Every structure is written in C-alpha cells, then in structure tokens.
Amino acid sequence: MSQSVNVVIGGGTGLIGKALSAKLTSMNINIRIISRCPRGKGDLSWKTIETCGLPEDTHVLVNLAGRTIGEINPMLLFPKNNRQFLEELRSSRIETTKMLVNNLPTSAKKMINSSAVGFYKPDMDRCYTEDDPYVDYDFITRLVHEWESSCAGPKLSGVQCVLLRTGVVLSKNGGALSSMYWPHRLGLGGPVGNGRQWFSWIHIDDLVNLVCFLITDPSSESLTGPINATSPNPVRQYAFSRALSESVGAPPLGGRLPTPPFVIRAMMGRERAPLLLEGQRVLPVKAQAAGFKFAFPTLEAALENIYGKRPGPVPID
Template sequence: MSNKTCLITGGSGFIGSSLIPVLLDKGYKITVLSREAEKTKQQFDNKIETITRIGAISGREHFDVVINLAGQGIADKKWSDKIRKQLRASRIDTTKDLIAYFERATEKPSVFISGSATGFYGLKGDEKLTEKSIGDKSFSSRLCKDWEAAAKKAEALNIRACYLRTGIVLEKDGGALTKMLPPFKFGLGGPMGSGKQFMSWIHRDDLVSMICHIIETETLSGPINGTAPTPVDNKTFSKALGKALNRPAFLPLPGFVLKLLMGDMGKELLLCGQRVIPEKAVSSGFEFKYSDIDEALNAILSK
C-alpha cells in the first residue's frame, strides 16, 4: 500500500472517475481540482479532498504524483472559432497553472502525467505511428503540440514528465461509445465514410492500468501512446460493434454528410483517423488485458 499523495485535474470525468478508485485502493491520498467541490467529494464517497483553484495551492504543499486530465470534450461540438478557443484554453491554461505551482513548490512532484491525444499525429492515413512520429498542421495536431509544449516546462524543473497520447477510450458510460451505441442498437449503424480510416482504441480499464504503470515505471517519460496495440479500421470496428450487440452494421454514413454536419471536426476525428502503436508501453513491459476489439466490446456490452 502506498501513502503517497496525488493531485488530479479532470478527476470527475470519464477517465478520472475510473482511475481514482484504483488509486484509492493502492493507498494514495487524492486531491481533485473541481469547480463543484462537494459534488465531486460525494462522487467518491468523501474519500478524497478537493480544491477549486490551482492557484490556491501553497508552495509548501507537496504532491508525489500530478495527473492532468482536464480538457473540454473535443468531439462535443462543431469547431467554431469560439469552440476552438475554448478547447485550447481548457487544456493549456490548466497546464500552465500546474507549471506555475511546480515552480513555487518547495518539493517538486516525482512524476507529472499530462493528457494529450493521438490527434497529435494529424492526418496520416494508414501510416503506422509511434511516439517518434511527428504531427502536421491540422487543428487537432497543433492543439496537442501546444498542450504538450506547456507541460514540457516541467522537465526543466527536474520532474519526470509524461504526455499520454490517448486514443478512443471505450466504455459504455461515456466517451465515444455512448454516441455510437444508439444507432447500432436500432440496426442503423455502419462504417463512416470509406470505413478504411483507422481507429486507435483502448479499453478504459487498460488506460487506467497504463496510468498506474507509468507512475510506477521510473524509466518512462516523454510521449506515451495510450492505445491498444491492435488499431482497426472503421469498417472492422463497426462490424465488431454490431456483432457484440447482435445487430446488423452495414448502413454507411457518407463522408460528405459528416463534413456537412461537423465540418473540420468530422473530417479530422471521424474520417481520417490514425494508426497508432503503443511502442513505449509495450517495450516497458505493460501488458494489455484487451488487445482484441471483439473481446473488448464483448466485455463492455455484456455488463
């Protein structure tokens, strides 16, 4: 059992809500940044502490681990100029506030895990992408680059910094799957566009385990791909989802409709995709519980 302390931003969200119980079981004392402090405490049976502002943290207060999961959902709304600014602010401003805390902290954290996404790599077709691959000039790539650049300032403070490039996180109580399930349940699901675009997915349980693995593996630093080792194309994913639900999955959603409805967001997130390989996680000895998309979806939807 650990007696270490952990600060988490975005702790009440889709990933944090699953991560925090695991860290509590490991003995961590957890503080969560939340605008709804009491509600967040109740969410975790009052087993955590909460703060409403990073600026309120004293330089004398120490956290062994800091995990930055804050950020407005990138696929929640069409990318207007206003939404693009909100997406940037919700990620980069919080990260800058954390760096400011690190700078004034008498004792620095031993590890800083900051969120990022596979969108970092941009629009690369079916090219296999590892942590060594570069991005492009697409909005999602530039957003992730700037987000990681803000977090990278922790390295100058001798803090082990890791940038978790998360893919499509699968579980039925949130994330992308909740948006996919309704049409598939009614037999109206199917591939998007050509169906050839790759989906770099990961079961939420594996992502939570990977975060714990990163905390405990001192040799890991820099970008780390938070994806399963077996990305699949959209057509294969749609077929697997239909099979898990015992529903047909052959009705395609034309690409031009997605572009019309969602603009650049539809193009970058739904029609292009990335084929991302978690090279660092695998080489560091991390073992996935779910490497097969059929097994992952069956486990999720049989609950």
Template sequence: MKIAITGGTGLIGGKLADKLHQDGHDILILTRNIKNKQNKERFQFVEWLTPTSSPVSMLQGTDIIVNLAGESIMGRWTKLKKERILSSRLEATTELITIIKELDQKPEAFINASAIGYYGHSETAIFNEYDESMNPNFLSEVTKKWEKAASQATNLGIRTVYGRIGIVLDKGGGALPKMLLPYKFFVGGTVGTGRQWMSWIHIDDLIDMFTFAITEKSIEGPFNLTAPHPVRMQQLNRTIAKVMNRPHWIPAPSFAIKTALGEMSALVLEGAYVYPRKAVQKNFPFQYEDPEPALTNLLQK
C-alpha cells in the same frame, strides 16, 4: 503516495481516482468548485483556478501530479468551442507549472494527458512515440501546444509523461455510445470510407496504463495510450454489429458526417495507426489487445 489529479471528476479522471484510491494512495482532486462534491470521505478536494483559491499549501508533499483538465472535444467545433478546447488545456497546465514552482519539494512525476491527435492522420503510416505528425490539423496543433506547456516541468527536473490517449471504449461516455446508437436502431453501417484507422483503448487498460506511467519510473516523454492492434473503421463497425447482434448495412458517407458534425467530423473520418511501442517494450499487461473481446466485455456485462 500523495497524488493530485485535475479533471478528477471526469470520465477518465473519476475512474483513475477510484483505482489509485483502491491501491492505497491518498488522492487530492483539484476543482473549481468544492461544494456538493461526492466522495469527500475518500478524496480530498482542493479548490483552484478561482480568484480566491490558494492550492499550494494543500499540495505540499505531493508525489505525483496528473493533469487531465480540459474542455471536452465533443460537440460542434465553432470558433468559440475551438478556443475553449485550447485555452482550457493551456490555462490548467500553465497554472500547474506555477504551483509546482512554489512547492518546497517538487513532485516525482508530472503525468500530463495528451492525445493521439498529435500525429495527424494517415491511412498508410504507423506511428509510435518517436514519430512526428503528418497532415497536421486542429487537434494536432492543440496537442503540440499542450505538450509544450507541460514540458516546462522537465526543466524543473521532474519526470514528465505526455499520455497520448487513443479512442476510448467505455459505455459510460466518450465516442463509443455515439458509435453504438445507429446499431441500437438497426441502421448501423460503415462510417466514411471505412479505411481510416481507429487506434482504440479499453477504459480498463487506459486506467492501468496511467497507473503504469505513475509507477514505472523509466517512462517519460510521449507515451501512447492505445491497444497494440488498431483496426480500420470498417472492421470496428462490423465488430460492433457482431457483438450487438445487429445488422451492418446502412453506410454513413463522409459528406453526411461532415454536414452533421462540421469540422469535428475529423474525429471519425480521419485516423492514424498509433502503436504503443513503449508499453509493449515495458511488457505492459494489456487485458484487451483486440476490439472484439473489449467490446464484448463492455456490451455483454
């Protein structure tokens, strides 16, 4: 298949592009700057979101579009940062819809990234793809607007998937390296109350779930990209300590996290139990259902 990916040079997009290429697909990566891009022998780079770009002709005949574009949520959430988090997602998604409308033949599917932040936060509720949010916050509002923009593909008769990504466990980036750092210096401990739910996913399972969403034509709408066994933060912290063979003893209280991170502290102090109901119903073959073997794989290679 001919598959176009936005955000194809990021943490998730880069690995997804590699996997899809290995599976024999032709990969086009949409980027603002095609100069000095590596892997030109493996991928075709298409310039977009610039005043001179005209990607429609190169995207003719595309079977699948995967949208992973968006400003990173890591970093202090200043007013400008929050504006970029939202506007970057809406800009990319809206532009893709415009491109799709101009294609002679519409793609079979539009796989749009989203996040489990959609559900808000709760220490008691269990969320699956058929549930609405509780205790909405900044991220839940961003994901709702993001998915609404992507839903225009449905109106064009295209199978549309909102891949709600959980806490990604990957040594190369994302949240895990920051969680590991205190343990490397022997000062790790429970973060916040420890009761907040962490709905996590190993990077390998995440890539396989995106591939599954591409090939499994019965999947549409919200699709939770999480492992089937979320854990509370305290358990995840203790598991990290065990796998790294480090002590778990110095807690990081909520007020200290809020002081250090500001509003972004919600990423680690608030959580939700998010269950991948659709993946389980479709018998998706998880490699890592529990955090200990997942962390062991990542940290003891």
C-alpha cells in the same frame, strides 16, 4: 514509488478521472481531485490552485482536464458558437496545463499529462510510434502539439513528465460508445466515409492500469515524454463499426450503412470532422517495452467485456 504517494488529479470528475480515482483508492493511494465544484474531503478547486498553488505534499500530478473534443451540439452549427467552442478546447487544455505546471510544488516527482493520438498526421498506411516527429497538418494536430508543448518549464526540472497520447477510450459508462450504442443497436451505425481510416482505441481499464503503472511500477521510472496509450491492435473504422454492431445485437447486416462525409462535416465543422473521417494507426511501443501488459489487447476482448457478447474475428487491415 511507494504506496504512500500522494496523487492530485486534475479533471478527476470526468469518465477517466472517476475510473482512475476508484482504482487508486482501491490500491490505498491517497488522492485529491481538482474540479470546478469540489465535493470530497480534501478536494480542490481550480481557483484555489490558481491562487494558492498545488498542495506542498503532492508527489504525482495527473492532468486529465480538457473539454470533450467530439461533442455534437446543434448550437455549434452557428459560426460564432463554433469559434467559441474551438477556443474552449484550446484553453481547457493548454492554459490549464500551463497553470498546473506553474504551480507545481518541489515535492512533485511525476507529472502525467493527457494528450491524444491526434498529434500524428492522419495516414491510411503509416504505422506510428512515439519516435515519429510532429507534422503541422490541421487544427487537431496543431491543438495537440501546443497542448504537449505547454507541459514544459523550469518547474518540471527533475520531474518525470509523461504525455499520454490516448486513442478513443472504450467504456460502458460513457464516452464515445455512449453516442454509438443506439445507432448501432438499431442497425443504423456503419462506416464513416469510406471506413478505411484507422481507428486507434483503448479499453478504459487498460488506460487506468497504464496510469497506475506509471505511478507505481519501478520499471516505468525511465519513461518520459510521449507514451502512446492505445491498444496494440488498432483496426479500420469499418471493422470497428461491424464489431460493435455484432456486440450490441444489431439486426442482420447492421454496421454496414455508411455515413457520407458531408454529414460529418455539417455536424462537426471542418476543424473537427477529421476526428471521424481520418485516422492514425498508433502502436504503444514504449509502454509494452517497459513491461506493461494489456488486459484487453484486441477489440473482440474489449467489446465482449463491455457488452457481454464477443464479435466475430475483426480484420486487422
């Protein structure tokens, strides 16, 4: 696809959306952002899309919208608030995706929709690729499965539709690492539960580059359906915690103080606790087979880029 492509980004004001917008702009690609409060010239509101549809000259739609699932808020300890939050997790993903699909113009050639590795049932040993089937396991697997299923319909006929099953995004500008930094910097971070659960991650630069690859690279045009947006080298959670502690300059023995499972369940509720207490070993088979190259394939390289200090070798099992 040529650089005259017009890209519309839903959720373009979030962590990933901002990074993607900056990258596409640097590539001289035309972008328009959908947000609740449009600021830039040509940007769009969700209400406008709902009533008037997407711009008729849209070639690529990238949907990154969705409330943060890992949010920690004391108010969510109250059952009523937690139920409302869980419904917002669903509606901000599923209903938003349906609305965008229903308003897709005939000019659209590609739709890249967010998804998550939570599609896969947590497993201590199994190695997942895009070919593995859905298993109904818990709230998270059902949420992601319904999210992906909402990206369907007659308006997607002839459209290259990609579902980005994204791991934990590592960035110095926010996201998961922002809440992990100080506990690990002070030596208080450590394994969650027994720490043996898998931690599938991706550096934000690689995630942004993968989206750009899907938009512009001719070798990606045959890619459809689920694409695992994860590093080719997932690690166990305990290994991630130790590596992060080393990179942020924790005191000796930092990264070894465990957090008991009951604390996580109390903080996040039973529906979301598996995000931290369980995990999946996910590999980006389709992206690599198409020729995509990771700038930060290892956790050591990713953390060195973010914090300026390379941790020691990270065990792979």
